[in-house]
Amino acid sequence: MDHTFVNRELSLFSYEILGLVGPNGAGAHDLLRMARHGRILDWAGESQYYVEPKRLAKLGYLAARVEPGKTRQRTVYTLTDQGRDALNAWARTAVRFTPVKSELLIRLLIADLVGEEATRESIAAIRDDISDLFTRLEESEAFARTRPSRTKYLLLVFGFLRRLLDLHLEFVDDLERELAP
Numbered sequence: 245m246d247h248t249f250v251n252r253e254l255s256l257f258s259y260e261i262l263g264l265v266g267p268n269g270a271g272a273h274d275l276l277r278m279a280r281h282g283r284i285l286d287w288a289g290e291s292q293y294y295v296e297p298k299r300l301a302k303l304g305y306l307a308a309r310v311e312p313g314k315t316r317q318r319t320v321y322t323l324t325d326q327g328r329d330a331l332n333a334w335a336r337t338a339v340r341f342t343p344v345k346s347e348l349l350i351r352l353l354i355a356d357l358v359g360e361e362a363t364r365e366s367i368a369a370i371r372d373d374i375s376d377l378f379t380r381l382e383e384s385e386a387f388a389r390t391r392p393s394r395t396k397y398l399l400l401v402f403g404f405l406r407r408l409l410d411l412h413l414e415f416v417d418d419l420e421r422e423l424a425p
Contacts, residue, residue, distance in 0.1 A: 254334070258305075260285075260288075261300060267393060268322075281380060283376075297319075300327070306321040307322050352419065361423075367419055
């Protein structure tokens with residue numbers, strides 16, 4: 245396993261875009277829709293889903309073609325050999341833990357500054373949000389089953405995300421006990 249490979253042109257988000265384009269291609273709006281629908285993996289700004297595919301096409305990792313859309317022409321991106329090679333090279337590098345970005349943890353971090361009652365009340369609202377995410381995961385799993393070449397891998401990702409949501413619910417239970425008046 246190569247621990248030293250670094251492609252300075254590509255970020256984690258670049259690899260996400262290459263992966264979302266996948267074997268069938270996708271337009272920038274499709275990429276944004278996929279990320280937004282699942283929400284749990286939507287960590288880039290909206291404009292980045294339009295900017296990054298263009299950048300990757302300029303660098304040769306994606307090919308761009310114009311197709312008719314519902315209301316106007318749209319650009320559809322497909323992986324080039326260079327894009328597949330980049331994914332293959334990156335896939336052989338060691339996985340590193342990605343830094344955690346969590347509003348829940350930041351709220352807990354400031355509990356001593358704002359008070360436990362405010363913290364407890366604000367974190368309780370995450371239950372509804374998590375319920376919505378579970379619904380979106382069910383929809384994503386149904387969609388994954390329509391993609392035979394990717395079903396196995398998508399379902400593994402969604403299984404991880406389900407466990408992550410379950411962990412959050414457990415943590416909220418713990419926090420509510422710890423922060424109870």
